[in-house]
Amino acid sequence: MNIVVAIKHIPSIADDLPVKGNNVDFDSVDFVLNEFDEQSIEQAVLVKEATGGTVTVVGVDMIGELDGVLHLALAKGADKAVKITGDDPAADSHQQAKWLAEAIKGMSPNIVFAGVQASNDLDGQIGPMIAAHLDMPYIGGVSSVEVAGDTATVNKEFAGGFGAKYAVSLPMVVGVQASTKPPRYAPISKVRQVAQTATIEKVAPSGESSARLTMKKMAPPVVTGHAEMFTGSSKEVAAKIVDLLKSKGLA
Amino acid sequence: MAAKFEKVKSVEKEHAIVDGVDISGDWNRMFEQRVITEYTPELIEKVADIPGAESFANCYQCAKCIPVCPVDIVGNYGPRKLYRYAQTGMDLTEAPELWLCTTCKNCLRVCPKEVDMIKIMPAAREQAILAGKFVPAELQQAFENTAKTGNPLGQPQRKRDAWIQNAGVTIPIIKDLARPVDVLWYVGSYPSYHPRGIDAASAAARIFSALGIDFAILGREEKDDADSQRLAGEKGLFEMMAESNIATFNNYEWKEMVVTGPHELNAFKNEYPKYGFNRPVSHYTTFLARYLDQLKPLLKHEVNVKITYHDPCYLGRHNGEYEAPRKLLEAIPGVELVEMQRNRENGYCCGGGGGGMWMDSFTAKHTKMRLSEKRAMEAASTGANVLAVACPFEVSRFEDAVKSTGNEHVTVNDILELLDRSMRGEQ
């Protein structure tokens, strides 16, 4: 069974997020694994443990920092790592999805995992677009996957606490919201050991596709407005809140 | 009066004569076939085979360690018992027992065979973590936070120096100062982020300023020392943080380093030297005790409280500092200092060491009460109304513990806060 996971590195928000020109100043930020991809790696490894096979992680190296998250994925149980040498920090989701789809095609995947979205651009389109390029079915918002033979049983979450269970013929693309079990811990010793020994396969980007959107401006949010703190006894405060809600037509 | 037991009649079976002396003993069961219980040494060897954990096999079951083990006092634990459990079928690398030791070092203090839990635990835990075995979820979270954000609380690195705004004195950041300083003050994660830790850090800043000490902090460049993560088994994480911190420390010129916390002291004094960092470091109590003559005139206001002082394991047993904290407390006018029964070398662990700080709910499931609760009760039983501490892990632990044991009348304060109160009066 060939299991493929598309993973993305995004700027860490533990530090300041400096802006340079019309994008993040990529040279002065650290990069971390997109948190939904931690879920999809775990889900992929769980499927591998249940059915056998190999997990290949693949990502677009847009600024030469992808190795760190590929090593993390290998330490968490992936078997192979591939990076597409995109080297274009401004490549949009459409372009990245095309590059990923072209690279994944050659891996003859039985199942492809993607995180449901990345926390930097919140675009959420990579999974569906890969599926479209590969002509495979796609289900997103998934919270568990089980594979038996040629069929995957997939739980998808809907708003309002509803869920649905699908049986899908493989191959398919899954957008993972949460894995069946919480992501396992990759000890730093193991990550460092992997970093010294692992080989990462490099693939040149192939295929053109773009949403033809241009980023005009990026800026930190402007702090506006103010909070009014009500003071007084709890009864007085409650009365003031009720007045405020009424004045806004909310009560 | 008839004897309660009839004396067993001895039967002489054999004679042994050595150098003309008959040394034959009475017949006893030693001469008969006995039922021998075979214990498999495999699970003991499994632990002792891990590099660093060899001394596990030294135990000869004398049990000196049991009455001093803080976990045994609220549960069923200690090196002797772990050895026995391993002998009777427990695989330490998979058992909950692997995570209960706080590395407090009280057992090593008394063990005739130098069974060293301070080395055994990190080694066995590391192996369990590397093998993907059970790791308490809370601990895993603290590891991940440390790796991602540079501190176990998961707070953003960019906010590490946010606390200095409200300290009431100028706190220079060494990068901005751009000149050598006498003292590099390593603040630590809890004093930088935890509200009660910030109280102690702010007090320290005011005391250093009042003493005219030429100090600076690292601000956003400071990262967690990660010593407790090391003791909890994450050596790789510790090494990563140590390399980063040592590079930062060496970027600047300073004469000595002062740390707020005993765990940082242990890291920089005893562990970082293995990675090439060899510079003078002291805990703030040791440092301030040197300034006692200048400090005393500043302590103008009476603080009329009865204080009992809790020895942090990593300041006391691990690093031998028992007197400086007491000297500082005794220097405060109005203070009456009383001792708990377990003090100094035999101080009772708060439960926060060795990763215990991040395994509170897990440990609680395997003990009758929290270690911090046991200690809070001991503190209350002295009649003290203040429990003084010198470790940033302890304020929040003990504040919860005095509440949960119905001892709210005992206030928990860092020594720094008490000195500051005496310096400035009640605020």
Ligand SMILES: Cc1cc2nc3c(=O)[nH]c(=O)nc-3n(C[C@H](O)[C@H](O)[C@H](O)COP(=O)(O)OP(=O)(O)OC[C@H]3O[C@@H](n4cnc5c(N)ncnc54)[C@H](O)[C@@H]3O)c2cc1C
């Ligand atoms: C857990 C364990 C299991 C063992 N299993 C076995 C086994 O299966 N087979 C085997 O052969 N051996 C075994 N031994 C070893 C053996 O039982 C003892 O080591 C040995 O019998 C004690 O002899 P010793 O001369 O070394 O005693 P020591 O330990 O030197 O002395 C013991 C006695 O001498 C007294 N004493 C000590 N110093 C003085 C002094 N200065 N003045 C007066 N009295 C003193 C002590 O109070 C004590 O009563 C075991 C030991 C242990 C701890």
Ligand code: SF4
């Ligand atoms: S004190 Fe040492 S030798 Fe004695 S039981 Fe404890 S660990 Fe074993």
Ligand code: SF4
């Ligand atoms: S180090 Fe402390 S907690 Fe651990 S076994 Fe020894 S006495 Fe008990």
